[in-house]
Amino acid sequence: MSKRVAIITGSSSGIGAATARLFARNGFNIVINYSRDPAPAQAVADECRALGAEVLLIKANVADDNDCRALAKAVDDKWGRADALVNNAGTTRFVDSRDLDGLSAHDFHDIYAVNVIGAFQMVRAIAPLLRANPGAAIVNVSSTASVAGIGSSIAYMASKGALNAMTFGLARALGPAIRVNAVGPGIVETSWLEKGIGAERYEAARKAFVADSTLAATVLPEDVADACYWLCTGAAKTTGEFILVDSGYAKFPVLGAR
Numbered sequence: 001m002s003k004r005v006a007i008i009t010g011s012s013s014g015i016g017a018a019t020a021r022l023f024a025r026n027g028f029n030i031v032i033n034y035s036r037d038p039a040p041a042q043a044v045a046d047e048c049r050a051l052g053a054e055v056l057l058i059k060a061n062v063a064d065d066n067d068c069r070a071l072a073k074a075v076d077d078k079w080g081r082a083d084a085l086v087n088n089a090g091t092t093r094f095v096d097s098r099d100l101d102g103l104s105a106h107d108f109h110d111i112y113a114v115n116v117i118g119a120f121q122m123v124r125a126i127a128p129l130l131r132a133n134p135g136a137a138i139v140n141v142s143s144t145a146s147v148a149g150i151g152s153s154i155a156y157m158a159s160k161g162a163l164n165a166m167t168f169g170l171a172r173a174l175g176p177a178i179r180v181n182a183v184g185p186g187i188v189e190t191s192w193l194e195k196g197i198g199a200e201r202y203e204a205a206r207k208a209f210v211a212d213s214t215l216a217a218t219v220l221p222e223d224v225a226d227a228c229y230w231l232c233t234g235a236a237k238t239t240g241e242f243i244l245v246d247s248g249y250a251k252f253p254v255l256g257a258r
């Protein structure tokens with residue numbers, strides 16, 4: 001029997017790269033996807049190959065439906081199957097929530113195009129391949145921003161809230177063949193936040209997150225990868241679920257008690 005296939009969007013760095021490595025280590029063939037910079041994507045592809053996976057390295061902007069369909073066709077041509085889709089590619093603009101004039105309609109459109117429509121287009125393109133495999137699953141990488149009212153911008157929070165709602169709808173629409181779930185990471189140790197707000201503010205945000213979270217820790221890309229992997233390969237009776245991976249930050253904040 002051919003090996004299972006996992007497609008991880010935005011897998012050239014951070015959470016996506018950790019997720020790709022975990023699936024590769026566990027015997028999956030892998031699609032590594034990026035939209036801009038091929039060098040880190042190539043490095044992750046090499047790591048996955050070293051872990052025993054066959055790899056398709058695909059430049060595709062998930063906001064472009066033609067790219068999503070071309071990615072699905074490449075998977076079908078190479079392996080003729082797909083077992084897991086992790087919609088991890090995401091984007092934001094960093095705008096203080098109180099600065100209502102700092103956020104334009106264009107910002108909303110740009111962020112929704114990737115975080116919501118991109119995820120939907122990937123699901124639509126890959127669903128026919130997933131449907132053929134019992135136990136196939138989709139995980140959408142959302143954020144605590146979708147439920148905590150804190151995040152890089154109001155548009156980003158709204159987009160991740162929409163991604164949660166879409167997860168619930170798709171879980172009904174694609175069952176019983178395909179399970180669909182979402183994860184909500186807190187502050188994850190990737191370059192995303194540091195690049196967005198600068199080293200100094202990043203350190204302050206990191207410290208505040210550690211101080212306010214029940215487990216007194218930021219989240220590692222590998223922690224989110226673990227949750228994605230479990231939701232795809234275990235979790236046989238879990239669908240339409242949103243799981244926080246945030247050291248207890250959103251649900252059980254310490255609120256200065258420490």
Ligand SMILES: NC(=O)c1ccc[n+]([C@@H]2O[C@H](COP(=O)([O-])OP(=O)(O)OC[C@H]3O[C@@H](n4cnc5c(N)ncnc54)[C@H](OP(=O)(O)O)[C@@H]3O)[C@@H](O)[C@H]2O)c1
Pocket residue numbers: 009010011012013014015016033034035036037038060061062063088089090091114118141142143144184185186187188189190191192193
């Ligand atoms: N880091 C955090 O604190 C945090 C917290 C909660 C949720 N998240 C979510 O986790 C996900 C990954 O974040 P990360 O921290 O791992 O970020 P990251 O290290 O910046 O990685 C983002 C990945 O997405 C790719 N990408 C961006 N736009 C894309 C597009 N339109 N089409 C395809 N690929 C695209 C990037 O490659 P290219 O630049 O080459 O396209 C890169 O591979 C995002 O959905 C983010 O919202 C992150």
